[in-house]
Amino acid sequence: xxxxxxxxxxxxxxxxxxxxxxxxxxxxxxxxxxxxxxxxxxxxxxxxxxxxxxxxxxxxxxxxxxxxxxxxxxxxxxxxxxxxxxxxxxxxxxxxxxxxxxxxxxxxxxxxxxxxxxxxxxxxxxxxxxxxxxxxxxxxxxxxxxxxxxxxxxxxxxxxxxxxxxxxxxxxxxxxxxxxxxxxxxxxxxxxxxxxxxxxxxxxxxxxxxxxxxxxxxxxxxxxxx
Ligand code: C5J
Numbered sequence: 001x002x003x004x005x006x007x008x009x010x011x012x013x014x015x016x017x018x019x020x021x022x023x024x025x026x027x028x029x030x031x032x033x034x035x036x037x038x039x040x041x042x043x044x045x046x047x048x049x050x051x052x053x054x055x056x057x058x059x060x061x062x063x064x065x066x067x068x069x070x071x072x073x074x075x076x077x078x079x080x081x082x083x084x085x086x087x088x089x090x091x092x093x094x095x096x097x098x099x100x101x102x103x104x105x106x107x108x109x110x111x112x113x114x115x116x117x118x119x120x121x122x123x124x125x126x127x128x129x130x131x132x133x134x135x136x137x138x139x140x141x142x143x144x145x146x147x148x149x150x151x152x153x154x155x156x157x158x159x160x161x162x163x164x165x166x167x168x169x170x171x172x173x174x175x176x177x178x179x180x181x182x183x184x185x186x187x188x189x190x191x192x193x194x195x196x197x198x199x200x201x202x203x204x205x206x207x208x209x210x211x212x213x214x215x216x217x218x219x220x221x222x223x224x225x226x
Pocket of ligand 1 (some may be wrong): 027028076161162163165166167
């Protein structure tokens, strides 16, 4: 196997990685969060903010696939019987629409429903790993760590939504498991721009207490794709 080292200009300092030991993790780019007419919009969120990152995510995904790197897609997703959805998660805030209720694109956050699918623009390829996660973090109650270990993955590149919820939680879980993580700044978004900005700062504070951040152009440039 040929190894390919990358040196990515990032904050708080350069992020080094080897393509074959690094996975691109794309968090929850699901129809219900991103598309007009979905669950996210029904809660009053401006989904256009999230949809705006799709072209940058597509560019990184295409480059990473071409380089032969591992790709992981996650979906926030519950079993149809909701056995994996704690009542605290379902009932918090007494929402008008709860997990499992019929929503504009099928049952909310339930596996197999139309709104639970990853958007067509970032559709997983046949051999790529898709992780259905019942929590906000990608490691909690999922086979993600085992899948990464099978491929001897040590570093992670993160994209997806929302920055301060499922992306940040997954990065913190990865950090505690010993992975170095780089968050691609223009490939992640929040319904609340101030939360995104705060999360980027938080991740890279104190010498990268959670990980690194950088614009996707820095990664693409390190890959010779700028
Ligand atoms: C994600 C959420 N994917 N905000 N979910 O961040 O509830």
